[in-house]
Amino acid sequence: MIKINVTTATKLDKDQLKKIRDTIKDKYEDRIELNQIVDASIVGGIKINIGSLQFDSTVIGKLRMIKKQLLAATQQ
C-alpha cells in the first residue's frame, strides 16, 4: 500500500480529493491511502507526497526556489 499525503492551505472538498486520487491511481498498481493535511503556512498551491517522492507546487516552495536561484545568481 502506498501512503499519499496531500497538503493544501485550505480544506479540499470531496470532488477535488477524488480528482487527485483518480489521477494518482492510474499511475500505481498498488492500493493507495490518501491523507489530507491542511497547513496555512504553505500560503497557496498544493504539495503531494507519494512515498519518499514529493511534488511541491506551493507558493512558499516557489518563493524558496526563487530565493535559492537569486542567491546563486548573485554569487557568480
Next chain:
Amino acid sequence: MIKKKTQKITADFSSLMDGIKKSSNVSSNFFNQQLSTLVKKTNIETEAKSLGKVLSYGDGVVAVEGLDDINAGELVDLGNDSYGLALNLEKDRVGVISLMDDKKLRAGDYVKKAGRLLSVNVSDSIIGRVVDGLGVPMDKKGAISPGKEMPLEKIAPGVITRKSVSVPLQTGVKAIDAIIPIGRGQRELIIGDRATGKTSIALGAVLNQKDQDVVCVYVCIGQKRSSLANAIGILKKHDAMKYSVVVAATASAPASQQYLVPFTGQAIAEYFLEKGKDVLIIFDDLSKHAKSYREISLLLERPSGREAYPGDIFYLHSRLLERSCCLNEDYGGGSVTALPIVETQAGDVSAYIPTNVISITDGQIYLETDLFNQGLKPAINLGLSVSRVGGSAQIKAMKQVAGTMKLDLAQLRELEAFAQFSSDLDQKTKAQLDRGLRVRSILKQAWDKPLKVEEQIMVIYAAVNGYLDDVMESRLIVWENLFIKHLRGGQQDLLDNIRQNLKLDDTLKENMSEVIRKFNESDQDLQDNNHDE
C-alpha cells in the same frame, strides 16, 4: 519549525521588496529591472524531489528513511547548506555520511536528494591556494573563480588513452634519480616509519619542479595542523606555491573529509591533466586515509576484515591510484605522477595497508630508521627500494653513470660485512671498500637542496671514476658544495652539453674528467693528506 522557516522567508522577501521600492524611488528603475529579469529567469516549475526523514544522527553518520531512488555515492542535501554522501543503501534505510560538522541536524528533519554527484570547482586560479577536503578555500583569499566542476569519483583513463612512461620526473635527489628513477605518470610509494623523512623527500620533489612546467598538488590527509603549516611554509619559502596547490583535511576535520580529500586532490590534478599538463600529486599519507575510511565503515556497520579494515580498502586505494597515468598525444599527452606516502609501524612492511599499496604502485622508496640515525640522509634502503617502470624514463647519461654506481654499492654491502671480521685487508679490497664508502657518502643530500640532473651526473661520475678517492670522506660534502658552485659558475657549457647529449661519449667523458681534475688541483686542502696511513 516549518512555520519559523516560512516566517523567515516571508521576512526576507518583504525586505527584498522594500529594497526594490527604495531603489526605484531614489534612482532609476535600473535595479528594479535587473531584479525582475533575474526573477523572470528563475525556474519555478514543479519537480519531483526525493525526500528522506532523518532517523538518527551521530558520529557523522545520518540514518535516513526514504530517499527511495537515491544512487550509491550520490550527494544528499541535509539543509542549512550542508551536504552528505549516501554510502549504504539498505532495504528501508540509507546510511549517509555528513560532509560538514553539522550541529543543526535533528532526528525527524527532512533531507533531499541533491541530484548531482560530489564534485569540486577547479580553475587555473586554484594554483597557489590552500583548499579543504571539499575544495573550499582555507586561506582567506576569496573564492576560487568558477571553472570546471571536476567529479571526485571518476573511472580511471582507459587502456587506449594511455602510453607507457617515458619522460623522467626529476626529484633532484641523487639517490632517487640515479637508482630508483621516477617517470612522469608513475606511482611511486614512499614508505617508512615515522620521522624517517618521507614528507621531506616528497616536498623536495615539489621544490625541484620549479620552472619545469609541472603542477604540484600536495594532499594532506589527517596530519597535524602544525605539520601542514610547516609544509606550506616550506613551499612559500622556496617560492614553490606558484605552481602548487595544497589540499588539506587535517586531523580535526571530519572523517568524511579525510576520506574524500585524496579524491579532491586527484580531481584537481585531473583538471590540469585534461589541459595536457604534467602533474605531480603527493598523498601524505594513505595510512591515515585508510584509518579514516575504517572509521566511517565501522560507524556504518559494514563488516570488518583484517585489522578491522573493511573489505573494499584495497579497492579504495587502487581506484584512487589507477587514476594517475600518462596519456598519449591523442588525448592531450598530459600525465599525473603520484607519490603516495605510507607510514609503517616499527618497519613492518608486511602489515595490511603497506602490502596493499606496495602491490598497487609501480615501486617503492623504502626509508629506514637505522640509516637515518647513521646520518645517511635521505635514509633510503637501496636494496629494498625499486622502481618498476622508471628505468625506461631515465636519461641515457644518468643510466651510464648509475650502472657503475649500483655495482660499487653492491660490492660495498658485501665487503662491509666481511671487513668487520678482519682488520687486515689486502690493498685491492681496501680500495674497493673506500670507493664504495665514498659512493655511498656522495648520495647523502639535504632534502631541500635539489640538484639538476646534469649536476648529479657530474658528481656521481666523479665518485665512480675514482676522482674522490683522495678526498677525505668527512669532507665530501664540502667538496660537493664547492664543486657544484664551480660548475654553476664557469662550466655552464659542459652542463648544457650533458643535458642535451643523450649519451656520454668519449669526448664528453674526457671533458668531464678534465673539469674534475682541474677542480681537484685547485683545491688541494680538500685532499686527504693522511691517505696512506
